Amino acid sequence: ELTHGVIPDTGGVSVLYQMAGHGVVSDMVLTGRVMDAEEALGHGIVSRVVAPEDLDATARDMAEKIAASPAASAKLARLVISHLSRPQIRASMDDEMIYQTFVSRSDDAAELRAARAEDRQPRFTGS
Template identity: 45%
Template sequence: MTLRVEESADRVVATLDRPEKRNAIDQATIDAIHALCAGLEDDPRTLILTGSGGTFAAGADIAQLRERTPDDARRGINAMAFLRVRELPMPVIAAIDGHALGGGAELAYAADLRIGTPSLTIGNPETRLGIMAAAGATWRLPEIVGEARASELLLTGRALDADEALAWGLVSRIVPAEDLLDTAHAIADRIAANDPLATQHTKRALRAPRSAHPAVELELQAELFASPEKHRRMTAFLERRAR
């Protein structure tokens, strides 16, 4: 099993689990990610992605990658799986300990929120191996850290340490390794306290292209204004304030 999945009513924790390969992402992992996403598309819940053994994912499995052909590249084996993660209805939290390199970094970029530990190392060294980062980094990374910083990382192949990743906004916080999952769960708790439909619509608006705004959020807000949950939550708020 390359991906351990623990499910509860409002969240799923998925742990990359190939410690002998530093959680390198192979075809079995990609297949497991697709299966995970299928379940979360049918039953939306917050997803926490993490890795075992003090590593998030040291990259794609180089032994498999070496044998892939131009046709394999055009199929976007990793890219399609990570796109599916990005498009999940509810938020995705990447809890990153240790290395997140190459494909591991691109999986983390697909998340909505990223938190890390002091041992975090994240980046894309693909050009050293005669390939490019083609599973989302060339368009997601500029959205996260800006074009100039993304260009520096992708064109030089250097990785960021924890302090740089935090300063650049690639992660939102750095916590001790022993607190990483508790912090991810605390974030998931805050999400779970909110209206799921409002959370899903907020994520849709965040992911929409600039050209879609402001129309996209006005339509989504209109749906929420018609929701009984909006009336219930606002009534409860007003009643609490009146006490």
């Protein structure tokens, strides 16, 4: 997201930090590196990796198993799981909102938008 002149937001950095650690988060956020499926599996970010041709059937099977459960139990279980890291994510999202506002109003953000509109390389000044 840095290459677009913004910082990651919506709590994703906090979640990734909890799952993969400082080094991976720094690498991905600062360089824009994309994590592949096998690496995501290794960090516990995804529960399984399937072949592209099996994706729809696997997703359907998972959805059917969840749908076959009592609705209230499934909903409350999802809430419990989602609340496990809420305090840390909430704090991170508060910071992200403040920083995103600052970054979006910076001279460098304006320069990035202008450079893209003019199809040229941006000249960042650090402000």
